[in-house]
Amino acid sequence: MSHMGSTDVTGLAEALAPGMVVTDPDILGAYRFDRANDPDAGTPLALVRPTTTEDVQTTVRWCAANGVPIITRGAGTSLSGGSTAVDGAVTLSTEKMRNLTIDTATRTAVAQPGLLNAEVKAAAAENGLWYPPDPSSFEICSIGGNVATNAGGLCCVKYGVTTDYVLGLQVVLADGRAVRLGGKQLKDSAGLPLTKLFVGSEGLLGIVTEVTLRLLPPQAPACTVVGSFSSVRAASEAVLAVTAQIRPAMLEFMDSVSINAVEDMLKMGLDRNAGALLVAQSDAPGPAGEAEVAIIEQAFARCGAGEVFATADPVESEAFTQARRAAIPAVERLGALLLEDVGVPLPALPDLIDGVEAIAAANRVLISVIAHAGDGNTHPLIVHDPSDADETARANAAFGQIMDLAISLGGTITGEHGVGRLKKGWLRDQVGDDVMDLTKLIKSALDPAGLLNPGVLL
Amino acid sequence: MSHMGSTDVTGLAEALAPGMVVTDPDILGAYRFDRANDPDAGTPLALVRPTTTEDVQTTVRWCAANGVPIITRGAGTSLSGGSTAVDGAVTLSTEKMRNLTIDTATRTAVAQPGLLNAEVKAAAAENGLWYPPDPSSFEICSIGGNVATNAGGLCCVKYGVTTDYVLGLQVVLADGRAVRLGGKQLKDSAGLPLTKLFVGSEGLLGIVTEVTLRLLPPQAPACTVVGSFSSVRAASEAVLAVTAQIRPAMLEFMDSVSINAVEDMLKMGLDRNAGALLVAQSDAPGPAGEAEVAIIEQAFARCGAGEVFATADPVESEAFTQARRAAIPAVERLGALLLEDVGVPLPALPDLIDGVEAIAAANRVLISVIAHAGDGNTHPLIVHDPSDADETARANAAFGQIMDLAISLGGTITGEHGVGRLKKGWLRDQVGDDVMDLTKLIKSALDPAGLLNPGVLL
Structure with missing residues (x-):
């Protein structure tokens, strides 16, 4: 099997629409790294940007016939090097696979993998529905990448991870065949649980070309409780004190380095002297939500929180959530x-x-x-x-x-x-x-x- | 590969504890059928009732060495013939694998497969926790069988199916090796999603010998709404009218045959003239629950329900849930x-x-x-x-x-x-x-x- 960079991709380019196969070195250079910045990243033999399942099949069949490996890339936001380029391999970017339909009757979204998580969320919201999984990178990461890694996020503590929302997939297998797994039915025990096998399989078993996602009714407005602690130990014990009693809709932790890095970037008035910060949310409605907020406040106080702040104001709530989401880019400045x-x-x-x-x-x-x-x-x-x-x-x-x-x-x-x-x-x-x-x-x-x-x- | 009934199981019996391998024809006869009553059921070559993972490994290794197939059987309640005996095959019954530990700190149950679903629920409840999946047969079906079929139930419309609660497994593979998959961590993207592959694989890929289950805080008290309809069409349209607006905690349907069969058996005063009955629940707390009950009542009425009855009384609620659960045994009398x-x-x-x-x-x-x-x-x-x-x-x-x-x-x-x-x-x-x-x-x-x-x- 030859993986030489000299493999001629003319045959592949001719089999696909004009411009779909790119060999311009300047463009290829932009597809070497993902956000893991692996110093050992190679350079793609070629970049393929398909728009349809059939394009992916054509690419896989050509690669299989020529012994050329394929690196599948979503939005290139992998933090573990999942889409780092390999010398002699085709990089297949799903960025142009962006079709999306929302079906309010079945409460599902059918998405091509190149859509951003935020775009699916927004389209669901426009239809009065909610797609819960919310990686901190939701504005820049793709649904295909979310499926590949079984991505989580902030609301997962109550609402689960990507696999909990994947009802169906279309997948191109290594031999170029395309299969449909699952569908819009909410329960399905027919055959091996193959849909689940592909979610979190990091692109090793096939290339996902379409995802059917379960949507929920909109989340109720959340109350946010922020507690600042003198030590990381105290804050982590407060986490256990909360989860022993309730299932919060969010329970996030930041240490002093990240608090200060975020404050440097956002200047929103976080307590620079805190050893750690917890940001919790309850989305239980009415008095149940009030009871959950009280439980969180008491748990924080009992574990030694110096300051506890609760708000039902959506703008204030979102500001704290954004602070937590900003932590990685903020610390990256250091x-x-x-x-x-x-x-x-x-x-x-x-x-x-x-x-x-x-x-x-x-x-x-x-x-x-x-x-x-x-x-x-x-x-x-x-x-x-x-x-x-x-x-x-x-x-x-x-x-x-x-x-x-x-x-x-x-x-x-x-x-x-x-x-x-x-x-x-x-x-x-x-x-x-x-x-x-x-x-x-x-x-x-x-x-x-x-x-x-x-x-x-x- | 010989599957002859004449295979000598002495070697297996000697490798396991005394009495663990049964060849008494009277006892074997009781293990031929499951609840699917397949007329083509065979008779087990032998019945093996292990208590430990090691016993299962010994059995699998002996069977592999002797070319003897294995039918794994939980409580024998399969409705699709999943545990029907096969001539010349060992039937491995998990009925004596009944260890259970509840870990309140991680909110997990670690169960051997022979425990009944109801036993896991009860043990969780004793510890102030809840195991949601609730097949109608929950009092007689095993957790191992639930995992094999990815069993659902009544509360699944809001709380999901078995796979949503399986965090980890121990599985004996076809070559006798035992592997541990997943664990007590709530999120885990390390490696292929093998835990998920085994849930719902109907015993084709390995024998589950231990299950780690996620538990939740107790369900809030539910309000029940019962609607009787003149036609099945009207009732099924009412289902859509409800689910278009909210995510009920239960939404069950019975037609007139099942209503009358249950009434014959339980004599609880169901409307014998109804064409169909819907039993819905909301477990949203406080005013949110009242709002959901109102939405359900209005949807039922708008779709032509002749009578709509709502109750917050737990005894009345449970009576209607029991009526629905009794439907299969009741209709079976016909x-x-x-x-x-x-x-x-x-x-x-x-x-x-x-x-x-x-x-x-x-x-x-x-x-x-x-x-x-x-x-x-x-x-x-x-x-x-x-x-x-x-x-x-x-x-x-x-x-x-x-x-x-x-x-x-x-x-x-x-x-x-x-x-x-x-x-x-x-x-x-x-x-x-x-x-x-x-x-x-x-x-x-x-x-x-x-x-x-x-x-x-x-």
Whole structure:
């Protein structure tokens, strides 16, 4: 099998619409990296920007016939290197696959993968409906990428992750056949649960060309409770005090580094002296919501919150949610980031956060921790200067140690970003040899030549 | 590969604890059928009742070495023949795998597969928690069977199906290895979504020996609204009128045959003259719940309900829920049942119910329709006398025609019971040749000798 950059893509270009295959080096250069900024990124042999399932089939068949691997790319926002280019491989970008229909009768959206999460949300809202999954990057990440990684977000603590909303898929398999899985029916036990197998499979088993998503009635207006704490330990214990009693609609954590980085960027009046901040929401209606807000306030106070602020004002609420969403870009201003996505069973959250602090000290690197705390999913952000070889080495050491810590606490190396290229060295440590074998058996059955997203996960 | 009944199981019996392997023909006779009463049921070569994962591994390894297939059986309540015995195969019953721990800190239950759904619910409730999935048979069906079929139930219209609650599994593979998938973490994107692949795979890919289930805070007290309608069409249109506005916590449908059969059995005062009955619930707290009840009442009235009755009394509410749950055993008193589980996208529900009525008339058989109407999942119950060959032939014809109808309406042949043996003739019509190929690829990769549940699904 030859993966040489010299493979002639003329045949592919002729089989697709004019302009759909791009070999201009300047354009290819823009498709080398995703947001993981992998220094080992290659350069695409060619960029293909299909618009239909048939275009994807044509591309896959040509690649299969010529032994050319395919990297599928959504909006290029992968934080784990899931869409990093590989030398000699075609990069298939779904950015021009943007059809969307909202069906209010079945309460479903049928979306091509290149649509942004925010566009699906907006179209649902225009029809009086709600698509819940809300990665912090929802304004720039694609639905196809969300499906590939089983993306989560802020509301997932109450409303679940992407897989909970995927009712059906169209998928182009490694041999070019297109299959339809599931559909608009809300319950379906017919055959193996193949729809679920593809959600979170990081593009290893097929290329998703259409997604049928379940929509909900609109979310009730939420009340927001913000608590500032002197220590990360106190805040993480407050998380457990809340989740032991209720299921909040949001429960987010920011440490002092991220608070200050966001305040530098947004200047919204966050407490720069806080050791940690929790942002919680209840969307239970009426008195039930008031009761939940009281439970959150009391839990925060009991765990030592210095200040607790509650608001039902949607503008104020959104400001705090935006502050949390802005944390990654804000901390990124301090230096390059190695971005973790480790998760643990909830009671282990304080130990995880303490342990990250110890790892930062031991490796003399700055690590800012933000978290979807209500479901135990944290994002330690390891700040470093890539031009400083020693600091970069220490950052890389910390990156591995944090995953080792999460595994030792019975948790996961990735809660919502996927393994991609950056975390695959730790996957075996988490799941064990037999699960790795099982993974390879399924990969080999569905993609025997290994053409789909080589280098990801395995 | 020999599947002869004459295979000597002495070696297996010696490898397991005394009494764990049963060959007494009287006992084997009790394990031939499940609730689908397949007339083609065989007789087990032997019955194995393991208590641990290791026992299951020993059994699988012995069977693999001797080319003996394994039928895995939970509580034997399959309505699609998923645990029907096969001549020459071992029946592995999970009935003695009954360990259960509730972890309030992580809000999870870790259950062996032989526990009944009701036992898991009760243990969760004792700890102030709730396990939502509630098949009508919850008092007699096992958690392992629920996982195998991705079982649904009454509250699923709002709270989802079994797969939505399975965080982790231990599974014995066809070669005897035991793997752990997922765990107590609420979010996990590490590796292929293998946990999800096994939920609903009907025992074809491995034997589940432990399930980690997500639990929720207790459900708020529900208000129940009952509407009686003169026709099934009016009732099914009322279903759409409700779901267009809110997400009820229950929305169940009974036709006149089932109403009268239940009334004969329970004598609770149901309206014997009604053409159809809807039983809806809202568990939204306080004024939001009152608003939902009003929406349901108005929708029922607008669609022509003759009588609408609402109650917040838990005893009255439970009586109506029990009436609906009693429908299958009640209708079963009228004759043997061929039990459908067809589902459609919600707007097609009235056409499905009308179509079933036409199929009943065309085939001159009695068909009673009950339904988890709020998610488009119906259970037409085809009543027949198995000793009447002509009527049985007409019942079988109707059985197939109803699945053909569901497929033609863009729906599924099974919403929650699984394909089993009874419905496999229609699976290809629903999913197509390519999905059947994909199914076989995965089955062959994980169980190349085809020893696990042969005859089910494929």
